[in-house]
Amino acid sequence: MSFWNDPLRVAADWLQGIFVGWGMNETGAHVLVVFLGVLLLITLLMVLDIFLVWIERKVVARFQDRLGPNRLGPFGLIQPFADIIKLIIKEDTTPGDADKVVYNLAPILSMMSVLILWAVVPLAPVMLGTDLNVGVLFLIAAGAIGTLSIIMAGWASNNKFAMIGGFRQVAVMVSFEVPMLTMLLIPTIFAQSMNMNAIIDAQNVWYVWISPLGALIFLIAAIAELGRAPFDLAEGESELVSGFNIEYSGMKFGMFYAGELLHAFTFGGFWAILFFGGYRFFGLEQVSPFLAILILIIKAMLGYWVIMWVKYTMMRIRIDQMLSFNWKFLTPLSFALLLVTALMNALLASAPTWLYILGMFLANVVTGWIALEIARSATRQERERIEGPNKKVAEASH
Amino acid sequence: MTGAQIIFLMVAAFTLLSAVMVVTTRNLVHAALWLVSTLFGVAVVYALLNANFIAVVQVVVYIGAIAILFIFAVMLTRKDMRDSGPQINKNWWAGALVAMLTFAGLAFLLSGWSGFSKTAAELPAGFDSISLLGESLVSPEAYVLPFEVASVLLLAALVGAVYVAFNPSKK
Numbered sequence: 001m002s003f004w005n006d007p008l009r010v011a012a013d014w015l016q017g018i019f020v021g022w023g024m025n026e027t028g029a030h031v032l033v034v035f036l037g038v039l040l041l042i043t044l045l046m047v048l049d050i051f052l053v054w055i056e057r058k059v060v061a062r063f064q065d066r067l068g069p070n071r072l073g074p075f076g077l078i079q080p081f082a083d084i085i086k087l088i089i090k091e092d093t094t095p096g097d098a099d100k101v102v103y104n105l106a107p108i109l110s111m112m113s114v115l116i117l118w119a120v121v122p123l124a125p126v127m128l129g130t131d132l133n134v135g136v137l138f139l140i141a142a143g144a145i146g147t148l149s150i151i152m153a154g155w156a157s158n159n160k161f162a163m164i165g166g167f168r169q170v171a172v173m174v175s176f177e178v179p180m181l182t183m184l185l186i187p188t189i190f191a192q193s194m195n196m197n198a199i200i201d202a203q204n205v206w207y208v209w210i211s212p213l214g215a216l217i218f219l220i221a222a223i224a225e226l227g228r229a230p231f232d233l234a235e236g237e238s239e240l241v242s243g244f245n246i247e248y249s250g251m252k253f254g255m256f257y258a259g260e261l262l263h264a265f266t267f268g269g270f271w272a273i274l275f276f277g278g279y280r281f282f283g284l285e286q287v288s289p290f291l292a293i294l295i296l297i298i299k300a301m302l303g304y305w306v307i308m309w310v311k312y313t314m315m316r317i318r319i320d321q322m323l324s325f326n327w328k329f330l331t332p333l334s335f336a337l338l339l340v341t342a343l344m345n346a347l348l349a350s351a352p353t354w355l356y357i358l359g360m361f362l363a364n365v366v367t368g369w370i371a372l373e374i375a376r377s378a379t380r381q382e383r384e385r386i387e388g389p390n391k392k393v394a395e396a397s398h
Numbered sequence: 399m400t401g402a403q404i405i406f407l408m409v410a411a412f413t414l415l416s417a418v419m420v421v422t423t424r425n426l427v428h429a430a431l432w433l434v435s436t437l438f439g440v441a442v443v444y445a446l447l448n449a450n451f452i453a454v455v456q457v458v459v460y461i462g463a464i465a466i467l468f469i470f471a472v473m474l475t476r477k478d479m480r481d482s483g484p485q486i487n488k489n490w491w492a493g494a495l496v497a498m499l500t501f502a503g504l505a506f507l508l509s510g511w512s513g514f515s516k517t518a519a520e521l522p523a524g525f526d527s528i529s530l531l532g533e534s535l536v537s538p539e540a541y542v543l544p545f546e547v548a549s550v551l552l553l554a555a556l557v558g559a560v561y562v563a564f565n566p567s568k569k
Contacts, residue, residue, distance in 0.1 A: 027401065102431065133528055137454045144462025148434060151469055155427055163473075174466060194528065 006126045007289060012037065041129070042115055045262065052261040053080040055301075056308065063312040090250035095158055098247065102156035107248065107255035109149035114263045117142045121269060122197045124279055124292035135196035136184045139270060140177060143225055146263070147173045150227075150234070150244050153256070157247035165243025168319055169234030172224050175326045176231075180221035182334040186214040186341050187274045200278035205353070208275040210360040211341060213368045215275040217334050222267040223307055224326070226260065230314035231322060268303025272296065276303075333371045340367050406446055413439030422485065430469045434461050448521055451528050 012033050019029035054069065054077060061068025069076030094103060119129040120138050132138055147170055154166015188194050190210060191202035208215045224231040235243030245256045272278060276299055279285045285292035317325070344363045348356045416436040423429050437460040444453035508514050521527075534540035 099425075099427075102428075132450060133526065134451050134454045137451070137458060140462065141454045141457035144457055144466070147462065147466055151466065152431070155469075155473060167470075167473075170466060170470065174463070177462070 008037070008127050038129070041118060045115060045118060046258075048265070049258050049262045050080045050084065051077075052265055052304075053083060053258070055304075056261055059305065059308050060312050063309070084254070087251050087254040092250045092252065093247075095247050097158045099156040099158070102152050103247075104252070106149045106153035106156060107252045107259075109145060109152065111255045111259045111262075113142050113146035113149060114259050114266060116145070117266050117270075120196050121266070122200060122273070122278060123296060124289035125197070125285060127289050127293070128197060131195065131197060134194050136188055136194040136199075136274075139184065140181055143173065143177065143180075146225075153248070154244040157244070159247050161240045161242070162244050162246045165234045165236075165240050165246070168240075169227055169244055171319070172227065172231055172234065172322065175323060176221045176224035176330075179217055179326065179330045179334040180225060182331075182338050183214050183218040183221060184274070185338055186211050189338075189342055189345055196273060196278075200273060200280060203277045203280060205357055206275065206277045209357055211275070211337075211364055212361065213333075213337055213364040214341070215271070217330060217337070218274065219271060219306070219310075220330065222271065223310060224322075226264050226267060226307070228260075228264065228307065229311040230317050232311075232316055233319050233322065236316060264307050265300060265304045268305075268307060269296065269300035271303040272299035329371070329375055333367070336371070337364070337367050340364075402446065406443070409439055409442045409446065413443070424482070424485075426472045427469060430465060430472055433468065434465045437461055437465060447518075449527070451531060 015036065016026075016029045016033050019032060020026060024032070057079070058068040058076070069079035072078035072082055094100060117139065120132050120135040122128040150169045150173070151166050154162045154164075154169070157163075187199050187207055190207055191199040193199060193202070227234050234240075235245070240246070245253055248256060273296075278299070279292035279296040281295045284295060340363050341360070344360055348359050351359065413436055416432045416439060419432040420429050420436060423432060437456065441453045441456040441461075444450075444456055535545045536542050
């Protein structure tokens with residue numbers, strides 16, 4: 001076992017040896033090494049987060065036909081550090097009648113709900129925080145803490161706009177959790193496990209080929225969970241000023257902002273893990289864990305890029321449209337897709353691989369097509385119900 | 399005392415403290431938030447017992463759904479969320495008595511169980527508790543009937559909620 005093949009284990013053993021050599025007992029040294037590992041992971045994530053600010057600003061600039069930050073350092077790379085210094089030296093205000101403890105706890109919980117997700121992200125076959133057998137459900141559990149942080153921020157700010165923003169965000173998150181949880185069950189059906197590593201191991205064929213519709217619905221639910229456009233009505237500037245984070249200034253606002261960016265990147269990563277084979281890429285992951293991490297980060301960045309692409313292309317939709325889109329279209333569709341997938345999986349269990357993939361792909365396409373046809377006829381009826389009399393009036397005037 | 403015991407005592411103390419805060423704090427939203435931390439403490443106890451699935455489901459269902467719903471409902475009901483009435487009524491001693499009797503009864507029952515004073519055996523490697531749980535929930539020899547009855551009950555509650563909220567005269 002060398003550093004090249006299993007760097008984490010080698011480094012941990014080496015450190016533990018040093019600590020034991022200093023006269024620490026075995027268990028204490030182990031706990032300390034694990035603690036240092038977590039600290040290292042979080043530090044690397046936060047450093048990555050700094051550059052995500054730069055990436056986000058550069059990409060949005062390209063989408064809007066601008067240059068983006070380009071003054072400080074090569075390609076404006078030093079700009080995020082200037083932003084951070086600005087955020088830190090800004091005055092840290094707390095509204096007069098705010099609930100101080102809850103107000104200050106909210107940004108911490110928001111950041112924590114994102115960082116805690118990385119406990120189950122398999123960076124490489126041998127590198128993961130914890131090999132949890134319910135990794136998929138853990139995603140939803142961490143999301144619950146994120147929801148809580150937003151409702152805390154909205155309530156504790158003692159501001160009506162923050163309150164309405166918090167309500168909206170929680171409505172979005174609670175309702176889109178249903179299709180997301182349902183879509184998480186699809187890789188679970190294929191891999192017959194909720195373990196992230198087992199799901200990646202089972203992806204000899206990327207699940208996006210077997211369940212393209214599932215991947216799409218997961219992406220939509222993930223964007224809603226992130227509160228990004230077109231589902232960013234919690235911070236609708238034109239009506240709510242800034243939404244749930246309106247009263248936060250300085251680094252406390254920075255925590256929400258950085259948490260959102262890291263959350264988007266993390267969901268890009270989960271999209272890659274669940275539907276695009278995670279760290280697998282033509283056997284390259286077997287060469288070295290370093291390559292596996294590189295592959296996962298590239299795939300996560302591509303997922304993040306798609307999320308940004310959607311964000312800067314789509315308009316914000318209204319809260320009632322968003323809720324009826326979820327409850328009347330996405331949730332029934334995801335339930336139907338889950339039933340079809342489970343049924344096809346049982347029917348095609350003994351079929352050859354090419355037939356299995358083809359059958360699954362076609363089942364997805366047909367399910368999506370039927371859902372779109374139903375939605376189209378329903379909206380046509382709705383439109384006729386609303387516009388019908390007007391049309392007759394218009395025809396009569398001719 | 400082993401490390402696991404120390405962690406358990408800390409978590410248990412935290413859970414109990416939060417539970418006491420739920421009923422003593424006068425601010426309703428604070429009470430709901432303390433309830434969240436109580437439920438979280440229970441989830442940690444499940445995790446300490448190697449019941450990962452139950453622990454995660456505890457967080458998803460109780461914190462992610464029920465507690466959030468509580469907070470929502472509390473925020474929608476009253477403008478001033480401070481309760482100024484007395485916090486206990488004259489039947490407090492009866493409640494305390496029932497609680498003590500329940501605790502004593504449970505402790506008595508458990509002390510007669512053979513596994514009461516043993517430490518838990520290590521789970522064998524590759525022990526898949528989720529598959530066992532899933533299979534026993536749908537196996538006719540195990541719990542398929544209670545499981546289905548519970549789901550019918552939930553469905554009935556759903557239909558009832560829709561019936562109460564649905565107003566045909568509005569259409």
